[in-house]
């Protein structure tokens with residue numbers, strides 16, 4: 001079959017600010033097995049540009065695929081972008097199958113199938129084996145009920161092409177097949193690297209880069225995170241084969257930087273050590289960046305020199321909180337002492353530590369923010385990343401909040417990207433949360449110790465890593481404040497989380513000529529605002545900033561007042 005993989009453009013700062021892009025590993029992971037199964041496959045990466053919906057549709061029409069496969073790794077906030085593309089493609093190519101996958105559709109398949117009649121299939125969970133089975137079933141006109149891991153509408157007739165006249169009846173039953181079996185042998189699914197031009201993809205300061213995955217899943221169960229459930233079990237690739245693949249990417253394609261996609265690459269010490277040793281023995285000057293747990297760094301104190309020799313330049317440590325009680329409440333399985341020690345150990349080995357801190361796990365008061373700032377300064381991380389608690393429906397954190405009837409202040413799903421406040425903060429008004437978060441970031445990044453490392457660290461690679469992040473920070477920081485003041489919309493007393501997560505973000509409409517999204521009236525999601533409208537809004541936002549008071553007493557009044 002002729003297949004087009006489409007990486008939708010993402011509105012978040014992670015995509016728009018760095019001015020460089022990483023390859024979409026999720027789609028490339030589908031591409032390899034699809035090519036090996038004899039399909040003709042191409043990738044359209046609409047992050048470059050970013051491409052408008054019109055432009056994406058015309059590129060799709062030009063290639064004229066039998067199936068369009070959509071998915072974005074920033075999956076919740078990427079959803080509105082993906083659905084706009086699905087609608088445009090459906091109008092232009094009624095005979096093409098549209099398949100959608102990734103984390104958010106995995107957990108919201110029923111609502112999406114109800115709201116988006118243009119999407120034919122949702123693939124739940126990891127997609128390599130399922131997509132090959134689905135494409136085979138379509139091509140050979142085999143019963144769709146036999147394809148585990150897919151969601152579709154009853155009455156969908158398999159075929160190499162979709163029946164152009166088929167429009168799902170409003171009452172079509174959505175059928176969810178049983179989950180697909182876990183992929184145990186990750187080395188059996190190769191990544192379709194040939195689908196990209198490596199020259200286009202750079203990161204970490206214009207270094208030729210890829211995203212690569214040693215392991216899937218996580219053995220821990222932090223209450224706010226759903227990734228351990230998405231991958232179902234922690235598994236890893238063969239350490240030696242994985243190291244050899246990275247070395248090949250360097251030798252054949254000049255790749256210099258590896259961004260590890262793993263949730264927790266270090267979970268199994270023996271496997272991780274075997275990988276580090278295998279990579280060291282390849283003698284390739286690769287730089288590795290990734291995310292891991294502070295407790296693993298402390299566990300590995302005696303082998304951190306191997307991390308360094310293998311090329312590990314930076315680890316993001318999800319500290320999440322600087323309060324032991326909160327760490328317990330979110331089941332982080334770490335303590336302040338462990339977090340602090342991990343940062344110290346990374347410094348001792350010349351590896352940049354980036355501390356991720358999350359606002360909003362508890363209902364903070366001003367004092368809590370102040371204490372966090374002091375604590376973070378005492379930890380002394382090289383870099384800080386402050387994000388907001390984001391209640392994905394599939395996490396215990398969200399279940400608990402739904403019971404407590406917490407309200408959502410951000411109903412635009414494209415802003416559910418960890419960089420926007422989602423949940424009401426009853427103790428501190430919205431604007432002051434922003435002030436605290438930005439202040440914490442600024443003080444941590446601009447403190448003398450951090451500046452000294454940026455300007456005078458003896459290791460030039462360390463300085464370069466610090467420079468890259470501070471250059472991004474210099475643009476992100478004012479951008480976020482600007483967006484908050486003039487662009488983002490927040491509801492002063494929005495829907496409860498429960499209402500919102502049952503599909504309250506609703507469907508946008510795309511007008512035929514412009515593909516500008518609009519929202520059906522009376523729905524919860526605020527439509528994206530045009531630039532001119534945004535420019536006319538500042539006074540409104542500033543006024544709201546001045547008058548917005550803590551929301552005490554407002555909890556039972558879902559009045560949809562737009563805050564800014």
Ligand code: B12
Pocket residue numbers: 010012013014015021022023024025026027029030069070071072073074075076077099100101102103104123125126127128131211213225227259260261262263392416417418419
């Ligand atoms: C690397 C990475 C990035 C990179 C690069 C992304 C890229 N170009 O691919 C950067 C740093 C740019 C980034 C940015 C962001 N990221 Co990010 N990122 C990751 C990370 C660590 C790895 C992604 C990855 O490659 N995974 C491995 C592949 C194989 O998995 P996958 O993409 O899920 O794909 C599989 C399945 O989902 C499925 N599938 C996926 N798509 C499709 C499509 C079809 C048709 C089918 C059939 C199947 C299918 O099959 C694939 C193979 O099994 C993940 C965490 C993780 N481990 O996944 C976070 C993660 C995806 N990121 C996240 C977020 C929030 C963001 C940002 C919004 C952050 C921000 N504020 O800027 C932005 C979004 C913009 C963007 N470009 O993605 C969240 C998403 C949470 C959610 N559910 O919405 C994650 C899960 C982190 C987390 N723990 O919460 N990210």
Ligand code: SF4
Pocket residue numbers: 217218219220221222225226227228263264293318
């Ligand atoms: S350690 Fe990280 S990936 Fe694992 S459950 Fe906790 S937050 Fe999620």
